Amino acid sequence: xxxxxxxxxxxxxxxxxxxxxxxxxxxxxxxxxxxxxxxxxxxxxxxxxxxxxxxxxxxxxxxxxxxxxxxxxxxxxxxxxxxxxxxxxxxxxxxxxxxxxxxxxxxxxxxxxxxxxxxxxxxxxxxxxxxxxxxxxxxxxxxx
Numbered sequence: 802x803x804x805x806x807x808x809x810x811x812x813x814x815x816x817x818x819x820x821x822x823x824x825x826x827x828x829x830x831x832x833x834x835x836x837x838x839x840x841x842x843x844x845x846x847x848x849x850x851x852x853x854x855x856x857x858x859x860x861x862x863x864x865x866x867x868x869x870x871x872x873x874x875x876x877x878x879x880x881x882x883x884x885x886x887x888x889x890x891x892x893x894x895x896x897x898x899x900x901x902x903x904x905x906x907x908x909x910x911x912x913x914x915x916x917x918x919x920x921x922x923x924x925x926x927x928x929x930x931x932x933x934x935x936x937x938x939x940x941x942x943x944x945x
Contacts, residue, residue, distance in 0.1 A: 806845070806847075807847055808845045808846075808847040808850055808852055809850070810850055810851075810852075812845075813850075813851075813852045815853075815854050815855060816854045816855070816940075816941065817854065817855045817856075817857065817935060817938040817939065817940035817941065818837055818854055818855070818856050818857070818940055818941055818942075818943040819857045819858075819859060819933070819940045819941070819942050819943060820833060820834055820856060820857070820858045820859070820943050820945075821859050821860055821931075821942070822858050822859065822860050822861055822863065822864045822904065823859075823860035823863040823864075823931075824863060824865060825864060825865060826864075826865050826866070826867060827864045827865065827866055827903060827904065827907055828907065829945070830858065830864060830904065830907075831904065831907035831908045831910075831911060832911065833943065833945050834856045834858060834904075834908050834925065835908050835911035835912055837853060837854050837856050837943065838853045838854070838856055838908070838912065838921050838922070838924055838925055839853045839912060839921055840852040840853035840854065841853075849917070851917055851920045851921055853921055853924060854924070855924045855925075855926070855935075855938070855940075856924065856925050856926070856943075857926045857927075857928070857933050857935055857940055858904055858925070858926070858927045858928070859928055859930070859931050859932075859933060860928075860929070860930065860931055861900045861901045861903070861904050861927050861928065861929050862895060862900040862929040862930075864900070864903065864904065866891055870891065871890070871891050871892050872890055872891075872892050873890075874890060874891055875888045875889070875890060876888060876889050876890070876891075876894070876902070876903075876906065891903055898929070900929055901927040901928065901929055904927045905925070905927055908922070908925055909922060
């Protein structure tokens with residue numbers, strides 16, 4: 802008879818990974834980042850424990866959107882005031898220098914919406930250029 806393995810928070814070994822998003826499709830980058838953050842690629846994956854790794858995404862401004870999403874896709878948000886509905890397109894986000902928001906939003910949609918998801922989401926770092934301040938953590942390049 803086999804027993805179901807359930808990992809403990811004290812046994813978690815976290816690593817740092819770098820994903821280069823240059824000339825990659827936004828959804829592909831987000832899926833791989835979400836899987837690393839969640840820990841789904843580890844044999845010790847436990848759904849109710851945050852056993853994922855840290856992820857650094859570089860070159861967010863060079864991520865590719867398929868089809869007509871560059872101008873057709875809309876990001877919505879509400880300020881909470883009357884008439885406070887705002888929307889923008891990925892093209893406008895790039896022009897404003899906020900290309901990292903596209904990746905943050907795509908990854909956020911792929912993780913749980915609870916306290917565990919907030920802990921998972923806090924391990925994501927996204928940068929527009931190819932430079933990052935996490936060299937001391939010795940991140941490994943993630944290939945997909």
